[in-house]
Amino acid sequence: MFISMMVTALMSFAVSSFLFYFFHPKAIQFGLVDKADHRKLHKGNIPVIGGPALYCTLVFVLYMNQQFTPEVLSFVLCGGFLMLLGMIDDKINLKVSLRLSLMIAITTFLYYFAEFQISSLGNLFSLGEVVLNSASLIFTIIVVIGVISAFNMVDGVDGLLGCLSLISFLALAVLFGVNGKLYLASTCICFIAALIPFLMCNLSMLPRNRYKVFMGDSGSFFIGFTVVCLLIAGSQESMHIDDAIVDPDSPTAFKPVTALWLIAVPVLDMIANIIRRVKDKKSPLHADRGHIHHLLQDMGLSDKQVLILLSAFAIFSASVGVIGGILHVPEVIMSSLLILLLAVYYYFYSHSDKFSGLIHRLFGHQLPTS
Structure with missing residues (x-):
């Protein structure tokens, strides 16, 4: 199995x-590029082909492995629709209301036809399992849109979305692997392998900065959708994509609270931004330069330093989730620590100026002089 996976x-x-x-010159030819503006500080028009490349790669691998179960086929169809939606948005900037409506429709379809359901939050408070019952559909829609939006919002520094998603997929692969869900673990590893060429292009690792690309909304939508599908498949009993489990008494690979640890950075950033925008009497969906990577840039950190710092944070949070899942740490402890992490994160986010000196000392240079 290991050789086949590799x-x-x-x-x-x-x-x-x-x-x-292949897609790089085609994107330039058809105008599927990201243009610089007041929020985007890059130079020139960069092709946004992360979504099409990653989607086609994953579909090809699934086809070669002949793994098109009804649930997987539903994921492929809906993931493709979301990827195309992102491509259109990259091209003409769709209205937020239209994007949300289509995401709601996709999630509702999966809920009823592929058992794509969040029905339990686990025993979060040691008072018994929190079962959603009739609220399951609404909660599932909120979670799916929230995770997709979180990964979309964090795509603001070269390599950041790729590295954060790679860390999440790696953590998922470990948890799926140790619980015997080898098909899902293999899917995560394949996605990691598909992300590496993107990161090489996105981080300008190729000679003469050739084939510079961005993920685009098509990529962030598809990655966020893939991650949330895997999180639900691993934490809920309703989905039966991979039933070859080691422990027959444990039908899930990990607890629902563990899922949040695996995507902590994008989710915490989204929550902090929503709180800030509501306090400022702005729309929670209003785009601005208020994300954590923007704050770190404004402190004077380079894009590479921002990438290192946030990736380290993501590795830490994902590691806590993986270790907690493997050691079966009580859910009340994991949820309490997560609430504490949110409080610490939001305090840093709201008082970033107080931590500027610490951040600069961490990277060994002085504060920028005014």
Whole structure:
């Protein structure tokens, strides 16, 4: 199984590499590029092809492995629709209301036809399992849109979305693997392999900065959707994508609260921004330069330093989730620590000026002089 998994991952890497090479000139030709503005500080028009390349790679790998169960086919169809929605948004900037309506429709379809449901939050407070019952559909819609939006919002620094999603997929692969859900673990590894060529292009690792690309809304939508699908598949009993489990008494790979630890950085950033915008009497969906990566940039950190700092934070939070899941740490402890993390994060976010000196000392340079 391990050899088969590695062969599939190599195949995913090769296909992804070819597609980024193939789509790059096509995107420029058809005007599928990201143009610089007051929030985007890059130079020139950069192709936004992360979504098409990653989606086509994953579909190819699933096809080669002949893993098109009804649930997987539903994911492929809905993921493709979301990716196309993101491509259109990259091109013409769709209205937020239209994007939300289509995401609600997709989630509702999956809820009823693929058992894509969040029905339990686990034993969060040691008072018994929190079962959602009739609130399940509404909660599932909120979570799906929230996770997709969180990954979309965090895409503001070269490599950040790619690294954060890679960390989440790696943590998921570990949890799926130790619980015997090898098909889901293999899917995560294939996605990691497909992300590597993107990061090489996005971080300008190729000679002469060739084939610079961005993820775009198509990529962030598809990545967020894939992550939330895997989180639900791993934490809820309703989905039966991979039933080959080691422990027959544990039908899920991890507890629902563990899922939040695996995507802590984008989710905490989204929550902090929503709170700030509501306090400022702005729409929670209003785009601005108020995300954590923007705050760190305004402190004087370079994009590479922002990437290192937030990736380190993501590795820490994902590691807590993985260790807690493997050791079966009580859910009340994991949820209490998560609330504490949110409080600390929001305090840093709201009082970032107080931590500026500490951040600069961490990277070994002085505060910028005014």
